[in-house]
Amino acid sequence: MTTVDVEPLELPARLTSPPRLTQRHPWLLPAAMAAHRARRRTQWVRDAWSGRVVWASHRASADLPVRLKQHGSLLLRELAADQMHLQRNKVTNLRLAAQRIDGIVIAPGETFSFNRVVGNCTRRKGYVDGMKLSNGEAEAGVGGGICQIANLVHWMVLHSPMTVVERSEHSFDPFPDKGRVLPWGVGCSIVYNYVDLVVRNDTDRPFQLRTWVGERYLHGQLRTDERPTRSYKVEARGEQFLRRDGQVYRRNQIWRRVIDRRTGVQVGEELMKSNCALVVYEPGPGVEVIDVD
Incomplete structure (x- = not known):
């Protein structure tokens, strides 16, 4: 240190x-x-x-022609043996939630609400006990794990001109970065129905969400009918682990760079989010922890 x-x-x-x-x-x-x-x-x-507000509810079975962004998220993390059954149950929950989201079209002027589309995750609907995070600790809860698909949707939306109206992050950093693909700090917290991911389409083009569960990955695509003139690069900056009064905190900033598709030149950038969370694990070798007052 x-x-x-x-x-x-x-x-x-x-x-x-x-x-x-x-x-x-x-x-x-x-x-x-x-x-x-x-x-x-x-x-x-x-x-x-x-x-x-006009809520997005129309679902189209045919793909819109342009694939704007796609991503795959690993379904099972390597956790303690007594937690792996919750990971496997999570896959069941993700499959049910993905079926609710798959094909949803967010038309111009419409707003997508994760909670309105997915609904309440109850046993009656087939949801099972998966892993939920509460005050930085993993515990069993019906529908646990669906935050993973909210994370996926949020990540894809960040690569589009749509507007994120509402998004709540976790207050804790619960797991080390082993196998991390996306930057830390772009995840979402979901609690039906008042902790939500809400996205508004302020453009003149429709956007379509495709989501499904494969053998190893949760898959997602964001599609549209006409390729936008700009693309987006999302990155974390200022990543730090800081120790104060015996507790470790993690902070960074999420920035989005705007690229002109025709020239490849950056035409702008914007700060999307400043993150700070309590780390509830001991950072391992190779992670510099800075002592601060």
């Missing part, structure tokens, strides 16, 4: 605020979740009646 001058570590409020009431009294959690869900349902109805 080293001590160097670095930019001050400013922790987000979610990591510094006192424990929530439901953390101090877990028995209150079901009532709190019911209240959150009721507020979100009311918001959905209000938005629909006002005409402010």
Whole structure:
């Protein structure tokens, strides 16, 4: 470990605020979740009646002609033996969620809501106990693991001109980077129905999501009917592990570079997200942890 001058570590409020009431009294959690869900349902109805939001719901079986982005996400991570059954169950949950998303077309002016399209993941619908993250710890929960498909959709959308309206990240970094393909910090947290991934199509072209589960990978494609004049490169910058008061934090920034397809020249860039999370594992060899005040 080293001590160097670095930019001050400013922790987000979610990591510094006192424990929530439901953390101090877990028995209150079901009532709190019911209240959150009721507020979100009311918001959905209000938005629909006002005409402010048109929700994407049309599903097309035929592919739109242009494949804008595709990605494959490994289904099973190498975790402790007592957690692998949750990983296998996760595949069942991902298959059900992928079937709900596959073929959805986000027309011009429409908004895609992950929770509205996938719905509540219940046992009645065939969902099983998979791995969920709660306060940085893995635990069993019905529908656990569907965050992986939200991560996939978010990653593909970042490579398009669509607008991310709502996205919640995890407050914790739960696993080391072994086998990581996507930058840390582009994932999503999903809790039906009030922690959501919401994307709006402000362009004049339709976009289509294709998602399916293969033998080893969760697959996704983002398609459209006409190739845009610009492409996008998403990258992490300023990656750091910082130790303060005995706890390790990870931070970075997610940037998106805008490329002119015709010339290959970068025509712009934008900061998409600044991330900071509590690391709940001990960083291994080769990971520099900087001590800060």
